[in-house]
Amino acid sequence: MKPDISAVLSDITTRLVAEIAPNVQPAYLASSLGLSAGLLSAINEEFERAAHRRVEENAAIRKLFAEAGGLQLPMDLAARLTSLAARPDTDLRVSALDSTNAELRGALIELQTALEALEGPEAKALDTAIWAELAASTQRRKLAAGNF
Amino acid sequence: MPQSLETQLAAYIATRLPDARDVVVSGLARISGGASRETYRFRLGYRGGDGQAVEERLILRRDPPSSLIDTQRRVEFAAYAAFHGSAVPVPKMLWLEEDASHLGHPFFVAEEIAGFEAGPMLLQTEPYLACLPTLAERKWTILGEISRADPDTLDLMGAFERIAPDACWKRELDYWEGVIDEDEQAPQPIIRAAIRWLRANPPPPAQKVGMVHGDYRTGNFLYDTEGGIHGILDWEMAHLGDPLEDLGWSLNRIWCWAKDDRRGGLVSRETAIAIWERASGLKADPAALHWWELFNCVKGQGIWISSAKAWIDGANRDPILAYSAWLMLNAQDRAALELMGRL
Numbered sequence: 001m002k003p004d005i006s007a008v009l010s011d012i013t014t015r016l017v018a019e020i021a022p023n024v025q026p027a028y029l030a031s032s033l034g035l036s037a038g039l040l041s042a043i044n045e046e047f048e049r050a051a052h053r054r055v056e057e058n059a060a061i062r063k064l065f066a067e068a069g070g071l072q073l074p075m076d077l078a079a080r081l082t083s084l085a086a087r088p089d090t091d092l093r094v095s096a097l098d099s100t101n102a103e104l105r106g107a108l109i110e111l112q113t114a115l116e117a118l119e120g121p122e123a124k125a126l127d128t129a130i131w132a133e134l135a136a137s138t139q140r141r142k143l144a145a146g147n148f
Numbered sequence: 149m150p151q152s153l154e155t156q157l158a159a160y161i162a163t164r165l166p167d168a169r170d171v172v173v174s175g176l177a178r179i180s181g182g183a184s185r186e187t188y189r190f191r192l193g194y195r196g197g198d199g200q201a202v203e204e205r206l207i208l209r210r211d212p213p214s215s216l217i218d219t220q221r222r223v224e225f226a227a228y229a230a231f232h233g234s235a236v237p238v239p240k241m242l243w244l245e246e247d248a249s250h251l252g253h254p255f256f257v258a259e260e261i262a263g264f265e266a267g268p269m270l271l272q273t274e275p276y277l278a279c280l281p282t283l284a285e286r287k288w289t290i291l292g293e294i295s296r297a298d299p300d301t302l303d304l305m306g307a308f309e310r311i312a313p314d315a316c317w318k319r320e321l322d323y324w325e326g327v328i329d330e331d332e333q334a335p336q337p338i339i340r341a342a343i344r345w346l347r348a349n350p351p352p353p354a355q356k357v358g359m360v361h362g363d364y365r366t367g368n369f370l371y372d373t374e375g376g377i378h379g380i381l382d383w384e385m386a387h388l389g390d391p392l393e394d395l396g397w398s399l400n401r402i403w404c405w406a407k408d409d410r411r412g413g414l415v416s417r418e419t420a421i422a423i424w425e426r427a428s429g430l431k432a433d434p435a436a437l438h439w440w441e442l443f444n445c446v447k448g449q450g451i452w453i454s455s456a457k458a459w460i461d462g463a464n465r466d467p468i469l470a471y472s473a474w475l476m477l478n479a480q481d482r483a484a485l486e487l488m489g490r491l
Contacts, residue, residue, distance in 0.1 A: 028178035035467040042474045098334070106335040113344065131490045134338050138485060141478040148401040148479040148486075 009044035013037045042143050053140040054097035055089055060133050061104040062088075065111070067126055073114050080107060153251065157190070157208065160250045161257070164243050167197035176208075180266075184384050185224075186210045186253075189260060205262055207239065210255035212464060221246060221254040226305035227359070227386035228258065235293045237261075237379050261379040264370035268405045271366065271413055275373050282375025284414035285423055287366070290377060291398060292427020295358050295391035302359065308388050314353035316390040321346055321443060327450035331457040338481040339449045342442055342488065351439035354390035355430055362386050364394045365403045366412035395424050395432060396440035401483035402448060402476055438487065445484035452476040 016037035024030040065085035068078070084107055089097060108130065115127045151159075158173040165171065176190040188208040196202050211221060225244040232240050240259040248254055270276065271283070299308070311319060325343055328336065362385025370379040398412060399420060405413030411420050421432050456473035458464045485491040 026177040026179070028180055031180040032467050035471045039467060039471050039474060042471075102334045105337050109335055109337045109340050112337065112341060116344065131485075134341075134481075135485055135491050138338070138478055138482045138491075142482075143475060143478065146475055146479045147404045147407060148482050 005047055006044055009040050009047070013040045013044065016040070038145060042145060045143055049140075050094045051092050051097060054094065054101055055092070057133075057137055057140060058089055058097065058100055058104055060136065061101075061108055062086075064126065064130055064133060065104075065107070067129065068111060071115075071118065071123055071126070073111070077107075077110055077114060081111060153188075154190070156251055160245065161192060161194075161243075165194065168194040168202075170195050184212075184382070186212050205260040206242070207258045207260045208251075208255055209258070210251055211253040212466075220307070221256060222305065222307045223386055224384040225256045226303075226307040227361075227383035230302040230304055230359070231294070231297070231380075234297070236290055236297075237377060238383075239379055239381075261370055264372055264378050266367065266370050266381065268367040268403070268413060271371070272406050276371075279373065279375035280410075280414045283371055283377065284412065284420060286375060286377045287369065287412065287414065288398070288420050288423035289427040290369075290380060291361070291364050291394055292424045292429075294361055294364070294380075295394065295424070295428040295430055297359050299357065299359055299388055308386075311357060311388055312353075313355075313357055313390075316354045316357065316393070317346075317351050317439070317443070320389065320393065321446065324443075324447045324450040328446070328453055331450075331454045333453070333456060333460065336449060336453075336481075338484050339446055342446055342484045345488065346439065346443055346446065349439065351390075351392075351436045352433065354392070355433075356391065357388050358391040360387050360389040360391065360393050362394070362397075364398050365400070366405060366414065367403070390440065391428065391430055392432065392437055392440040393444070395421070396437060396444045397447070399441060400444050400448060401486065402479045442484060442487045445480055445487065448476065448480045448483075452480060 016033055021030045021033045021037070024033055062085045065081040068081050071078075073081070084104060087100075089100060091097075112127065112130050115123050115130070154173040154176045157176070158171050161173070162168065162171040171192070171194040174191050174193065176188050178186060178188050180187070186209070188210070190206055190208060192202075192204045192206050194202055209221075209224070222244060225241055228238045229241045231238045239261050242257045242259065244256045245251070246254045271280065276283075321343070328339065361380070361383060363382050364380075368380065368382040369377050370381065371377050399417055403412050404410060409416065411417050414420070415423075421437070424430075425432055452473050455469040456477070459466075459469040459473065482491060
């Protein structure tokens, strides 16, 4: 058994801030070291949840795409949304999930733009659901050190 | 053997002080001075024409290989120089050098305002907590003075593009949307929705075209323990435009360093606006200010996206570029959502 990743990063961060940075000169390097420690802390926070939040978000976006089926969308967009909605995440590496997430969020922009031009309760309801998912996406990404 | 930066700087300054002898630069040390320029503190020593020894504490601001913000050195120099000696405290500018042959990149030299702090987080600790309302009064009063200034009476060295009151919003939105188009590493659905709304709901023409600092926030001024402000820094994004742009940026949620509703980590949004209105003599029309606050989320995202790209490309590996992307991108999205009533 080896030390857990989170424990290692947490310990290194603490030592950088409390023991090493105060003894570094000039001030610019000490500041850079502090920022690097802050980055390690954020990376530590992200490491634990990285795959989970990406899988959750990708699934949530696919669900929105599936709900767009009955709307009067441009045919090529509708076909792409149907295709994207039917492709689950099988590669759980973070880089693969990020690549898929980028593809899904790109299509989400197209869908929301198209919805803004549509009338009717179904379009409005889906637009509202997209906003809710976008808010949820920022909650998933929140970092403890962030100001908001 | 290449000359040290101290030697190169001393040689340059000697050309700017023809009566000086024995020009020496010492104690040159890089300090934290924003991510868009390399900032150094140094001591300049020389003998004047009368033989008297002179020593001064100065600042060197030099362009880095790649910056978080792409701006012209002349703009920043001219903005500082325009306000020196006014109600807006700024360091005195000495020399602007746009010829990269002297120090490898364009730069300027200014007097140092020494003995004060700039870090935003420090304000959330003792002994500063008691002076936050006083500091806020100064902060937004000075911003009001910037907004109140008449660009036609300032010597702007020809560095600033003139603009009509009804064109301010579009120029800024076009620019920052272009930055995002060019630099984004992944789609940005929240900020793209904000851009669509901003274009569909343009603000009224600016009530005046004024000097816009461009990055007026807690973290870009020098303060003391009594709530005094002794220098407004980081004018590299200064331009002529709608004064509400600066007010909106100063109110942005991402600068809530106390992690509560106090803007700039200092006072409520309403208090900050009231101080600014009193000092500037201008009105913060709620609908117009809302537009500029949301626009500033687009601008902020442009900055964080650019900083991420500069780091990813390897053009600049300063940790501040990676850190700001990690910490600010999501907070900026949340700020935009809140302003759109979607959080």
